[in-house]
Amino acid sequence: MSKLPLKHIKEHPSAPLPADFCSNPDVAWTLPASYYTSPEVFKREVDTIFTKDWICVAHRSELAQANQYVTRDLIDENILIVRGKDNVLRAFYNVCPHRGHRLLEGSGNAKNVITCPYHAWAFKLDGAMAHAPNCENVEAFDKEKNGLSPIKVEEYAGFVFINLNPEATCVEDQLPGLQARLRKACPEVDNLKLAARFTTPTPANWKNIVDNYLECYHCGPAHPSFSSSMRMDCYRHTLHGNWTLQYSDAQSSDRAFKVDASVQDPNFSGFWAWPCTAFNVPPGGDFMTVIYEYPISAGVTLQNYDIYFLNETLTEDQQRLVEWYRTVFRPEDLRLVESVQQGLTSRGYRGQGRIMTDKARSGISEHGIAHFHQLVANRSQA
Missing domain, CATH: 2.102.10.10 (Rieske [2Fe-2S] iron-sulphur domain)
Structure with a gap:
């Protein structure tokens, strides 16, 4: 199991994690709270991740x-x-x-x-x-x-x-298969144009933000409008090494995505790419949103939340959608990760939280977090 003794966490808050940490997602616990707050841990991540990877x-x-x-x-x-x-x-x-x-x-x-x-x-x-x-x-x-x-x-x-690593090979070596699958989800990806960007110096650790992205356990209570466009009964999260895919059939909703009747089998694809980028292809496949994370310190992550369309002059529906992202959906996630970052330093937090993985790997299962935390643990060994 990945539950570490509380005494060990307190005495060794920035120590490398065991090699088998989160190796069994069915009985997994999160990274220790110190991994989200420790300058020493962040420095090691700079040396082993952010100066090494694409x-x-x-x-x-x-x-x-x-x-x-x-x-x-x-x-x-x-x-x-x-x-x-x-x-x-x-x-x-x-x-x-x-x-x-x-x-x-x-x-x-x-x-x-x-x-x-x-x-x-x-x-x-x-x-x-x-x-x-x-x-x-x-x-x-x-x-x-x-x-x-x-x-x-x-x-x-x-x-x-x-x-930043002069000896690095190509991106495909880090994210094998991602390009082909992303292009399948959004064939027009090369022709997209930036329509809007929301930049936030988020007071949260980069892993806290990735955790939030890698599960839809919170979608129902925290993103009711987004959930109204998803068929949560068929929402799935598949793992592909250094990237993952959240996929769901979708439906038109006045509260989120209005799907044109001409779109056959509308769906949503959400790609997370190691270490800290998320590519989202909403229903229709002709526009995208991307969350770029730029870690600054253990407790601050600069984020660009970009929205891309094919056309330069936005339609009324596209303008409405941009406003929904700006005023509803994006603030929902910002409030979540900021609150979690504060709570991780509370005396009432027990150092680790249980990862809610179910056997069916359903749409609300948190196995994606366990997968991510195992990757982080592997890097802590470097």
Whole structure:
């Protein structure tokens, strides 16, 4: 079992977990509360997860044209992703090699050279140095050794992923089979366009947010409008190594998704991808929502909640749906994870909670959490 002695949890709050932690989901308990609050645990996760694995940062549409760029905060880094004049996508640490000043902010269209605001060092979009003022008068100054520091970047399944590990292989190695299944759920994924983004510095640990996503046990009480569009009697959650799929037949509802009568067999697909991204394909298969998590500290996670449609000018129904996400569905989840994060530090919390896995692996079974916690435990051994 994954229930740890309370004495052990108190004496070793950030110790690596047993290799068989949550290996049997039928008798599983959650990660110890300290795993959601400890700076030491977070530091280990930075070293073993967030500087090693592929992290999704954007949809390809934000970087489709030459000179387009985005920046993203992740752990203690700011990352710059830019499409060059040669149409090649590249990523760099967003830091000038001279004195460390940040080069670009936000997102938009870069000029043909990126110029540091501090001392006007300039860099081509491929990261090579273009010019440094007065460099011709500095002894042994080597432009080739003063370019930007690169980061691995890859387009995968219509999205852009980055990896801080220079030895990393491809995204498919981390998430085998995800691209094919996601494209089946949303054949139009490459053509989607960003319609709305809700950015929140959420006061919750990244694993707390993943836990919330990986079960629909809370959907009935906490998401009544979402549940009205789901056929909960056929809701299922299947596990595929480093990704999982929540799937349900769907139905039209005035409270959530209005499904056009032309849509045959409407359904919902919710993909979680290790370590911290969720791709949702609502009924109809022609739009998506994506939850991007960017862990900042043990207790804070920056989140982008993005909504994508095929058309740029939204219909009234699409505008209504965006407002539903903004004012109803999204706040429901934010309140949940913030409350849990606070409760994990309570003297009344016993250190671990029982994972509610049923034998049928029904729509309200929490076996997805047990699966995720076993992956986390495996990384704690690294």
